[in-house]
Amino acid sequence: MDxxxxxxxxxxxxxxxAIDLAVLRQSHRRLQQQHHPDRFASGSGSExxxxxxxxxxxxxxxxxxxxxxxxxxYLLQLQGMDPLSPTNTQMPMDFLLQxxxxxxxxxxxxxxxxxxxxxxxxxxxxxxxANQLEIDFSQAYTALDFLTAETAVRKLQFIVKLQQxxxxxxxxxxx
Amino acid sequence: xxxxxxxxxxxxxxxxxxxxxxxxxxxxxxxxxxxxxxxQVETLSNSRGEHLLPSVVRYLADESPxxxxxxxxxxxxxxxxTVMSVKRLMGRGIEDVKRLGENMPxxxxxxxxxxxxxxxxxxxxxxxxxxxxxxxALVQRGESSLGGELVGAVITVPAYFDDxxxxxxxxxxxxxxxxxxxxxxxxxxxxxxxGLEQDEQEQGTIAVFDLGxxxxxxxxxxxxxxxxxxxxxxxxxxxxxxDFDHALAEWMHQERxxxxxxxxxxxxFLLRMARVGKELLSEVSTTQLSFEGWPGDAHYADxxxxxxxxxxxxxxxxxxxxxxxxxxxxxxxxSVDGISQVxxxxxxxxxxxVQERVTELFQQQLLTNIDPDRxxxxxxxxxxxxxxxxxxxxxxxxxxxxxxSLGLETMGGLVERVIDRNTPIPVARAQxxxxxxxxxxxxxxxxxxxxxxxxxxxxxxxxxxLRGIPPMAAGAAKIRVTFQVDADGLxxxxxxxxxxxxxxxxxxxxxxxxxxxxxxxxxxxSWSNVxxxxxxxxxxxxxxxxxxxxxxxxIALTADGERLLTDQEQQVIVNxxxxxxxxxxxxxHHAIAKQIEIMAKASNAYAAMRMDDSIKRAxxxxxxxxx
Numbered sequence: 001m002d003x004x005x006x007x008x009x010x011x012x013x014x015x016x017x018a019i020d021l022a023v024l025r026q027s028h029r030r031l032q033q034q035h036h037p038d039r040f041a042s043g044s045g046s047e048x049x050x051x052x053x054x055x056x057x058x059x060x061x062x063x064x065x066x067x068x069x070x071x072x073x074y075l076l077q078l079q080g081m082d083p084l085s086p087t088n089t090q091m092p093m094d095f096l097l098q099x100x101x102x103x104x105x106x107x108x109x110x111x112x113x114x115x116x117x118x119x120x121x122x123x124x125x126x127x128x129x130a131n132q133l134e135i136d137f138s139q140a141y142t143a144l145d146f147l148t149a150e151t152a153v154r155k156l157q158f159i160v161k162l163q164q165x166x167x168x169x170x171x172x173x174x175x
Numbered sequence: 176x177x178x179x180x181x182x183x184x185x186x187x188x189x190x191x192x193x194x195x196x197x198x199x200x201x202x203x204x205x206x207x208x209x210x211x212x213x214x215q216v217e218t219l220s221n222s223r224g225e226h227l228l229p230s231v232v233r234y235l236a237d238e239s240p241x242x243x244x245x246x247x248x249x250x251x252x253x254x255x256x257t258v259m260s261v262k263r264l265m266g267r268g269i270e271d272v273k274r275l276g277e278n279m280p281x282x283x284x285x286x287x288x289x290x291x292x293x294x295x296x297x298x299x300x301x302x303x304x305x306x307x308x309x310x311x312a313l314v315q316r317g318e319s320s321l322g323g324e325l326v327g328a329v330i331t332v333p334a335y336f337d338d339x340x341x342x343x344x345x346x347x348x349x350x351x352x353x354x355x356x357x358x359x360x361x362x363x364x365x366x367x368x369x370g371l372e373q374d375e376q377e378q379g380t381i382a383v384f385d386l387g388x389x390x391x392x393x394x395x396x397x398x399x400x401x402x403x404x405x406x407x408x409x410x411x412x413x414x415x416x417x418d419f420d421h422a423l424a425e426w427m428h429q430e431r432x433x434x435x436x437x438x439x440x441x442x443x444f445l446l447r448m449a450r451v452g453k454e455l456l457s458e459v460s461t462t463q464l465s466f467e468g469w470p471g472d473a474h475y476a477d478x479x480x481x482x483x484x485x486x487x488x489x490x491x492x493x494x495x496x497x498x499x500x501x502x503x504x505x506x507x508x509x510s511v512d513g514i515s516q517v518x519x520x521x522x523x524x525x526x527x528x529v530q531e532r533v534t535e536l537f538q539q540q541l542l543t544n545i546d547p548d549r550x551x552x553x554x555x556x557x558x559x560x561x562x563x564x565x566x567x568x569x570x571x572x573x574x575x576x577x578x579x580s581l582g583l584e585t586m587g588g589l590v591e592r593v594i595d596r597n598t599p600i601p602v603a604r605a606q607x608x609x610x611x612x613x614x615x616x617x618x619x620x621x622x623x624x625x626x627x628x629x630x631x632x633x634x635x636x637x638x639x640x641l642r643g644i645p646p647m648a649a650g651a652a653k654i655r656v657t658f659q660v661d662a663d664g665l666x667x668x669x670x671x672x673x674x675x676x677x678x679x680x681x682x683x684x685x686x687x688x689x690x691x692x693x694x695x696x697x698x699x700x701s702w703s704n705v706x707x708x709x710x711x712x713x714x715x716x717x718x719x720x721x722x723x724x725x726x727x728x729x730i731a732l733t734a735d736g737e738r739l740l741t742d743q744e745q746q747v748i749v750n751x752x753x754x755x756x757x758x759x760x761x762x763x764h765h766a767i768a769k770q771i772e773i774m775a776k777a778s779n780a781y782a783a784m785r786m787d788d789s790i791k792r793a794x795x796x797x798x799x800x801x802x
Contacts, residue, residue: 037662041562056603
């Protein structure tokens with residue numbers, strides 16, 4: 001098992017945004033069955049160390065490819081880009097305004113009359129936006145338009161962050 | 176003469192012989208050892224047919240220690256040499272133990288690594304040594320029951336055990352001379368005990384609801400093609416059946432208007448009545464509680480306790496467990512109807528009310544047919560059989576997660592998370608840091624575990640230093656710190672500076688860990704203190720920023736302030752610095768941010784002057800063609 005190869009190759013997937021998650025999951029299971037340190041429970045120290053390294057690599061690969069945002073960032077990194085660079089802060093004005101609006105919505109949520117309905121409505125809105133951005137990314141990436149793809153993935157990062165905040169808020173309010 | 180048999184090198188002489196391996200549940204109150212024999216998994220008993228080994232060790236002056244029932248008999252008359260509940264001390268420092276120590280009759284002393292030692296007639300004993308004595312007794316039982324030497328054991332630990340507690344458990348096994356095939360989380364073991372994966376079609380999501388005497392654990396696992404994967408684990412380490420007894424005792428206390436001040440004997444009497452009542456009510460619907468034998472002058476009439484009344488008293492406690500369950504389901508991103516099986520573990524799940532409430536939550540029949548006291552050991556035995564290599568083909572594979580987040584201390588006493596809790600293990604993660612000051616040649620790496628944002632609120636696991644970094648401007652060095660957690664949940668940390676290649680690493684082997692209560696508190700606090708933490712974090716960040724600015728300006732003023740600035744200009748900057756020092760020592764991060772901005776403005780012109788000056792000096796005396 002070569003742990004210097006890219007994450008797509010180790011699962012036998014082609015380097016693309018559109019991947020079959022079921023295939024990813026099955027390959028991941030199969031490789032874990034093969035390489036997990038438990039398979040070397042009575043093996044030598046170096047065999048076990050190697051197994052820990054391989055499994056850690058596989059877990060990292062799976063975590064990266066199974067989430068659209070991480071997968072998108074990773075694809076761009078393979079192209080030598082750095083979409084998460086802190087110097088990279090240019091975003092379209094209309095998108096930023098929309099973000100501010102969404103953030104205000106989130107902050108006002110705890111005063112909502114029908115909390116669960118409001119949370120659900122917002123979750124749906126965010127999911128729709130995320131889906132659209134994933135489509136945007138996929139099209140741009142396939143067309144080798146990496147700059148447009150980068151904008152899509154950075155927008156997606158904003159949405160994913162809001163989704164996390166929403167679910168944290170949901171947890172706190174429903175507790 | 177019979178010919179000697181010589182096996183092919185690398186092959187076992189008897190290829191079909193089973194390797195002997197056991198599963199061990201090293202519990203707080205009792206321990207168990209189990210094994211797979213002729214395809215059947217069973218707990219092993221001693222010669223008197225007893226399966227449960229009380230986790231009690233008594234040390235004697237000139238003999239080997241007594242373990243189990245024999246030791247338990249001396250808990251009162253030889254309290255100082257008879258150690259119980261040692262699991263609570265595993266991986267703890269002397270300070271943690273002193274906090275717990277009020278109820279413990281032992282005499283502690285600290286050894287140099289801060290590990291607590293219990294003074295006994297046979298010398299000072301560490302919790303690791305005491306656990307090793309229990310393990311030795313279990314291994315002996317295993318070897319005599321199975322008739323041979325063991326190749327190893329799977330030992331179970333609570334899912335919430337941190338690195339220090341896991342390491343201490345592994346150390347105990349090493350001390351007892353038993354090879355650890357794997358440290359396995361208790362809930363995972365319980366799920367495995369039911370053999371749910373043996374039906375080939377079987378796949379689904381399992382909840383393991385583990386309510387013991389003093390702790391509550393909930394784990395959500397996915398099972399698919401022989402692989403059990405922990406999705407999330409959570410719970411409350413200060414919630415359990417003991418709380419039921421206290422609630423019932425409190426009710427009796429009030430019903431019979433017993434005076435508020437009770438002595439120890441009276442408290443114990445009420446708690447015993449509570450336990451008896453609780454157990455009776457799982458058979459009948461009403462019972463009379465008798466105060467006969469009350470240790471005091473007063474006489475109290477019998478008290479009727481109905482199941483309805485008891486349910487009313489238990490419900491608020493069970494509700495807390497239900498709440499923690501829902502929270503963990505959210506962490507696992509699984510809905511209640513997504514759960515296909517519910518496994519019940521721990522003595523307190525015998526309570527009918529607990530079963531009713533859990534059934535109500537999950538809307539399905541619970542798995543309760545394996546004895547909840549033995550289920551963990553049985554699961555560990557199945558896994559031990561697999562790891563010893565006694566099974567072929569598609570094998571059982573158990574994948575655990577990290578129970579508590581790991582991070583590093585950064586400037587201002589903040590914790591930078593490196594690996595989040597509930598991340599599948601093994602895992603390796605690297606994070607890059609940089610230096611804070613010009614010319615800094617060493618950094619201190621401080622490894623922490625916990626969910627809070629400030630260092631003081633997390634458990635310190637280890638500290639080490641990376642020295643010999645070549646002097647560079649602040650922010651220019653690139654220090655990569657790598658965390659690696661193995662399948663047992665044990666951590667190794669290394670650091671190296673990327674431009675120079677200087678390296679240091681440490682196997683995190685702390686001498687103490689977290690108390691259960693601390694872990695519970697830390698997890699609970701991270702939920703309730705999100706806002707407070709964020710405020711504290713912003714405050715620290717602004718303070719660090721303010722210090723950085725103050726230091727830079729002070730250095731500049733000393734260097735060339737007098738040369739470049741008029742007295743009045745200097746005074747303006749000094750005034751703003753003083754104001755920044757005042758707000759920096761306050762609590763308002765907004766005020767600090769504002770003053771940083773004002774001061775930066777005040778010193779901007781000066782900074783520009785310095786820049787020009789240094790260019791002028793660099794250019795001084797050089798002609799254009801020299802440049």
